[in-house]
Structures are given as C-alpha cells and as structure tokens.
Amino acid sequence: MRIFDLHCDTITVCEEEHKKLRKNNLHVDLERMKKADSFAQCFAIYIDQKKCESTHLTAYEKYKKSLKYFQTEMSENKDMIAQVFKSSELKKNFQSGKISAILTVEGGEVIGEDLNILDEIYSDGVKLITLTWNYENAIGYPHSSENGLKQFGFEVVEKMNDLGMLVDVSHLSDKGFYDALSVSKKPIIATHSCARSICNHTRNMTDDMLHALGVNGGVVGLNFFRSFLIKDGKKSSLDMVLKHAKHIVNCAGIDALALGSDFDGIDGEIEWKDYSGMQTVVDTLGTCFNEEELEKICYKNAYRIFAQ
Numbered sequence: 001m002r003i004f005d006l007h008c009d010t011i012t013v014c015e016e017e018h019k020k021l022r023k024n025n026l027h028v029d030l031e032r033m034k035k036a037d038s039f040a041q042c043f044a045i046y047i048d049q050k051k052c053e054s055t056h057l058t059a060y061e062k063y064k065k066s067l068k069y070f071q072t073e074m075s076e077n078k079d080m081i082a083q084v085f086k087s088s089e090l091k092k093n094f095q096s097g098k099i100s101a102i103l104t105v106e107g108g109e110v111i112g113e114d115l116n117i118l119d120e121i122y123s124d125g126v127k128l129i130t131l132t133w134n135y136e137n138a139i140g141y142p143h144s145s146e147n148g149l150k151q152f153g154f155e156v157v158e159k160m161n162d163l164g165m166l167v168d169v170s171h172l173s174d175k176g177f178y179d180a181l182s183v184s185k186k187p188i189i190a191t192h193s194c195a196r197s198i199c200n201h202t203r204n205m206t207d208d209m210l211h212a213l214g215v216n217g218g219v220v221g222l223n224f225f226r227s228f229l230i231k232d233g234k235k236s237s238l239d240m241v242l243k244h245a246k247h248i249v250n251c252a253g254i255d256a257l258a259l260g261s262d263f264d265g266i267d268g269e270i271e272w273k274d275y276s277g278m279q280t281v282v283d284t285l286g287t288c289f290n291e292e293e294l295e296k297i298c299y300k301n302a303y304r305i306f307a308q
C-alpha cells in the first residue's frame with residue numbers, strides 16, 4: 001500500500017546531527033521509505049524559537065539553513081526522490097519510481113511579521129505551514145493557550161489561501177483552530193494530531209473539532225507519538241493507532257483521516273519501530289477498514305487536499 005505521510009522532522013534532525021537522508025539511524029531514511037512503499041513524504045523544517053535563540057539564529061536563518069540541507073539532499077538523491085512544486089509532479093514522480101518530497105514549515109515564526117516572506121518561501125516550494133509550534137508567535141497561540149489567532153494570523157491564513165499553501169492547525173490552540181476554520185476559504189489540515197476523547201491531550205482534537213474539520217473537507221494525519229495515543233503512554237502501540245483511527249473516522253468521516261507519523265519528532269518505543277514498519281500499521285488498519293477505505297487513509301485523502 002502506498003504511503004503519504006503528512007509530517008516528520010527528519011530533515012531538521014539530519015541537518016542538526018549531520019546525518020544523511022539516504023541512510024541513517026533515525027526513524028526515516030530513503031532506503032527504508034523505498035522498501036515500505038513511500039509515495040510522498042512531507043518534510044518539515046521545524047522551528048523551535050528557544051533552540052534558535054540558544055544557537056543565535058533567527059527563525060528565518062534557521063529555515064534557510066535547513067532549506068539548504070534539504071536542497072542538497074534532494075540533489076544528491078535524485079535517483080530516489082524529487083521535491084514537488086506542482087501537484088501534477090506527484091504522479092510524475094510515482095511513474096518514474098521516485099518518492100515525492102513535500103517541503104513544509106513547522107512554526108510560523110519563519111515569516112516573522114512580514115507577509116512578503118510567505119511569497120519567498122512559497123517559491124522555495126513550501127506547500128504548508130504549521131501556524132505555531134508550542135510557543136506564541138505573531139500569528140497566534142499554541143495548543144496550551146485559551147487565545148486564538150491574532151489579527152496578523154488572519155491575514156496570514158488569507159494570504160496562504162491565495163498562494164495555495166495549506167494551513168496546518170496541529171499545535172494551534174482550540175480557539176485558533178476555529179478562527180482558522182472561519183477565515184480559510186480552503187480546507188485546512190491538522191498534519192499530526194489524534195483524538196482528544198481517546199487521549200486527553202491539548203495537542204489532540206476534540207470530537208467537535210474533528211467533525212468541523214470533516215465538514216470543511218479537511219484532513220487529519222494520525223500522530224504516532226505514545227503520549228498522544230494514550231495518557232502517560234510508555235509505548236506507541238498498534239492497538240491505540242487503530243482506536244484513534246476508528247474514532248477519527250466516526251467523527252470526521254472516512255475522507256478526513258490520513259497518516260502524520262511525526263517520525264523523528266517523537267521518542268519512546270514504537271511497536272512497529274520506524275518507517276520500515278509502515279506496512280504493519282497498514283495491516284493493523286486493514287483489520288477494520290476495507291481496501292478502498294485503507295487507500296484513502298494511506299494516501300488518497302492526503303493527495304486530494306494537496307491537489308486542491
């Protein structure tokens with residue numbers, strides 16, 4: 001089964017730890033992706049404000065550094081993977097036996113308070129921005145907060161709509177989620193979140209949020225992190241993935257569920273280990289979903305929202 005994974009932090013970790021994308025000891029590398037039938041992978045340039053400060057980099061400089069690493073890796077591995085700038089390239093890459101790489105940014109700090117930077121990073125091929133990470137920024141407030149989008153945040157969502165960039169609400173506060181939903185003219189996405197009624201964590205989505213996302217035509221990528229799967233989870237288990245998947249489909253519909261591993265952004269034991277175990281996840285989901293439903297979850301829903 002082809003896999004379209006909506007979120008991993010592999011690019012940033014590789015850049016920071018001087019590792020290679022082709023083969024490494026992280027959760028994701030090209031060799032394992034190829035074996036596990038990767039169709040497309042969203043690679044996030046992940047911005048942690050506090051970490052940037054400690055390394056004396058602005059969020060924008062950190063973005064540039066990770067971007068350079070990403071571009072070098074794309075060119076060194078062009079026999080296996082190619083960055084996608086237009087959605088038609090997803091099919092083209094597949095036909096030529098290549099994995100599609102989609103560049104994303106996790107943390108709207110990259111644009112600061114300057115809408116023009118959105119144009120610039122769009123031309124770099126950034127197709128999606130996770131509006132906040134775990135800190136307040138010029139766009140809005142993170143999941144732990146009662147506050148939603150700021151005025152600038154509303155402008156950012158509108159401009160992202162105009163450019164054709166996906167608005168990612170994972171990490172955003174509940175109020176921010178509803179704000180983004182109310183202003184966005186296009187479906188929005190939660191790339192790596194789970195169901196809060198199964199595991200009570202503010203990073204997860206309430207039943208009402210899931211329902212609203214489904215009505216909006218949006219997509220949620222199921223996160224593999226143990227603490228989002230089960231309260232005080234010590235290990236990411238297949239049972240819990242299945243439980244969240246069923247619940248998300250019940251609330252948001254079969255057209256809303258996708259995969260958002262969060263590989264290389266999560267720690268702890270994972271029952272299926274790393275990207276090499278992706279087909280084990282598919283087999284587990286296959287105990288409850290039929291072939292057509294599985295295709296939607298594994299790649300078709302994610303494909304649809306990017307193509308839109």
Ligand SMILES: [Zn+2]
Nearest residue numbers: 106171192265
């Ligand atoms: Zn994240």
